[in-house]
Amino acid sequence: MSLVNIFLTLAVTHGTEVTSTAVRVRFAKQRLGLPQKQCTSLYNRPFVEQFEETPLLVAVLTYVGYGILTIFGYLRDFLRNWGVENCHVARERDEQKDFVPLYQDFENFYTRNLYMRIRDNWNRPICSVPGAKMDLVERTSKDYNWTFEHTGKVVKDVINMGSYNYLGFAENTGRCADNATGSTHKYGVGVGSTRSEMGNLDIHEELEQLVARFLGVESSMAFGMGFATNSMNIPALAGKGCLILSDELNHASLALGARLSGATIRVFKHNNMVSLEKLLRDAIVHGQPRTHRPWKKMLILVEGIYSMEGSIVRLPEVIALKKHYKAYLYLDEAHSIGALGPRGGGVVDYFGLDPKDVDIMMGTFTKSFGAAGGYIGGKRELIDYLRSHSHSSIYATAMSPPVSQQIITSMKIIMGEDNTTLGAERLKQLSENTTYFRRKLREMGFIIYGNNDSPVVPMMLYMPAKIGAFGREMLKRNIGTVVVGFPATPIIESRARFCVSAAHTRDMLDTVSHRSETLQSSQRTPPSLHGAISIWLSLVLFQTCSLVFSVCLIQ
Secondary structure: OHHEEEEEEEOOOEEEEEEOOOOHHHHHHHHHHHOHHHHOOOOOOOOOOOEEOHHHHHHHHHHHHHHOOOOOOOOHHHHHOOOOOOOOOOOHHHEEEEEOOOOOOOHHHHHHHHHEEEEEEOOEEOOOOOEEEEEEEEEEEOOOOOOOOOEEEEEEEEEOOOEEEEEEEOOOOOOHHHHHHHHHHHHHHOOOOOOOOOOOOOOHHHHHHHHHHHHHHOOEEEEOOHHHHHOOHHHHHHHOOOEEEEEEOOOHHHHOOOOOOOOEEEEEEOOOHHHHHHHHHHHHOOOOOOHHHHOOOEEEEEEEEEEOOOOOOHHHHHHHHHOOOOEEEEEEEEOOOOOOOOOOHHHHHHHHHOOHOOOOEEEEEOOOOOOOOOOEEOOOOHHHHHHHOHHHHHEEEOOOOOHHHHHHHHHHHHHHHOOOOOOHHHHHHHHHHHHHHHHHHHOOOOOOOOOOOEEEEEEEEEEEEHHHHHHHHHHHHEEEEEEOOOOOOOOEEEEEEEEEEOOOOOOHHHHHHHHHHHHOOOHHHHHHHHHHHHHHHHHHHHHHHHHHHHHHHHO
16 A cells, blocks of 8 residues: 555545545645655545534624523523422432432533423424425424423425435335335234344345345344444444544444443544544554553444534545554444445445455445344454344344335345336435535525535534524424534534435425525624624523513413
């Protein structure tokens, strides 16, 4: 491996647009002092990602907004402690006041005083297939979102921009649904045993062989839960004396698995190859703490598509570093498998790389395949080891047969083994929809994050008041969206997250973009100082009136 490939790195930074063609070649030339013809790029296509820095005034207003909410939160807690305001949260009984607290009062401060204000934007009950459109059960709250009541009405034909239904296989008609129904008649719904005992069906064997063929690896293993695929398998692969290098924006399942393993964890900046290389080099030079013995193994944890940022991992560079420093690579393709690449093979297929260069290929069936569960693929020795050492395999009930059949049918459609072009058409439609929707939002002046080819499209909201307002107002316009704020994102980077699907039509995407524009027109024109002061005073007045009104309603 040439050192040119190692130094072809350029960190993704805020306020920049990064490409991976001549710029990267010139960067390598400057680092190594080599002539142009000796510098070859690791990428066979342009690699463009956008992360615009938060405007200063917006950041200040956001901090002020959270500050005001926090101050009023402490005031409300004070009133609750003295019995002036009703307390709806779980509390210790008086006779247990000297015990070690079961409920951490301070840790629940955010949930109690900030999250509850906008809780109605989450856990909305759906009463239809979560396809391109869906039906929602209408609900109301009479106690400021502490509890909800169903009104008996249904909100029909809501455009679904929140589900991970990338290829549109979340449907109750068609070949997938018919085959899953047939599987239910043949096997039933539940297995009632683990794979190692009496729960290993022939359909499970067929599924794992198909997944291995789809990924281009020697063998694979399927699990009934995607989260547990990470959290329960990483401890089987790493332990004390091992080093895990994890991207700072990795999913909670990866973080939990790393912690449960007992290995030493070091975090590198998101998609920053300079940061990753520094950690690898330091790990080799210094070894383990105190003893300075060499690490038993070094495991790099990355995702294909990062679900909150919409960014794609710089996999060619990660593989180059992994090979040079003799580390292992664990790739989580939960969002990228089926959604990227000309064959739907994920980020490996997207970059045209050899699957053998990735030591552990992980993914889930919950997104592009419209099912549930996860998989791990790799060398046969790896899979055989996990069958006897993975807690998710030994102690978990086997995957439900109709779910297995749903995966098999949808995967064969993607691979073209159903003798139709439906899979290729859906892959093409998803790519076109992603490009169109991202371009449409940018033309309207919205700030969006991520890679141009990522179907996960985060649109920045910034201020805490916008989180609840945007979700509610979009639902009034029959659009279902996911809004995300702190602590799931940095405190000044609240956002709405759209998930594009092959099932969406251009009319649906146009409707979403135009109705978003009517709600977000202020984002393109930052308020003046006078306007900012007015906003602060209005927010304080609103909070005060809200507090007084709630006290007056004490039962």
